[in-house]
Amino acid sequence: MTSYLDGKDVFVRDAYACAHQDYRLNIRVINEYPWSNMFAYNMFLRPENEELENFSPEWTVINAPGFMAVPDQDGTRQHNFAILNFSRKIALIGGTGYTGEIKKGIFSALNFILPVYKNTLPMHCSANVGKDGSTAIFFGLSGTGKTTLSTDPDRALIGDDEHGWTSNNDVFNFEGGCYAKVINLDAEGEPEIYNAIKPGAILENVILNADKTVDFKDTSITQNTRVSYPIFHIDNIKKPSVGDNPKNIFFLTADAFGVLPPISKLTPGQAAYHFISGYTAKVAGTEAGITEPVPSFSACFGAPFMPLHPTKYAEMLSAKMKETGVNVWLVNTGWTGGPYGVGSRMKLKYTRA
16 A cells, blocks of 8 residues: 555544543544545644644554555455554555545544543444533434434534533533434435535535536435535534533334334433344345345444444443433434335424424
């Protein structure tokens, strides 16, 4: 990989993760392409100019989409790869232009660092805060509504995807931006996200019409169409991106079988079960090749990014729930009145209510 980049112009950005200053992780991102580097600007936290003078990165991310691994020689499963080395504190990403690997590499590192060294629970969730200071967090897999529900005109956004819950009962964003799915996006249904798409935002895998407008319904490249933008593209945000102890936790699941009720209040034991299960359903429009609903389980609502055993995170969450008395709710953002193809999708206005 070093030989591949030798002699090329590369794009280097110094940034950091974790909005809570006690947990700050300095990062240096080295990109083959400038738009990938702009993604790092959007998604990580941005140091002040004076902080860059003596900047010392703790982790380094090297991203080279044009470099293909040779599986037989390199020991990879395929030509594209994302590799974390915890000893050298480096993430190597190659063979793929999907910028989500950049942010998820650091997220995976924090999912080891924070529970092991900082007694802090890392969470694949979004978070926002009401005018009364009440914090809510939303766990869920891709497509269940984390970004949509946390981006609420009546509640200040803390973050849309990755957070930590400290021993002092603060909740803080790992990131400085949002990475939203834009399949079927429209201004009426999700105005905050739609209006965040302006100069500085990066659209991925989308198709442009002849007049250069985006066709958000076109999935000819992939179902996973995305936009990244700095969090300040959203008008109503929490500054800094740190909230108090959560009052409510919502587990979001898009049940496609018409089984789960719209909302259920969970006991600590039930919450631990659903957290470990990480249930949702894959339906047509979420992944290529999916034509009928398929149940899906991902421990902690983010198994690919959790290097420790799932029970470690579940035990930490259960302890926090018992300590704080937070309310935990299971919310079905999927189908009601029957399964997929018979019933109808829960309306966003009902789920928000």
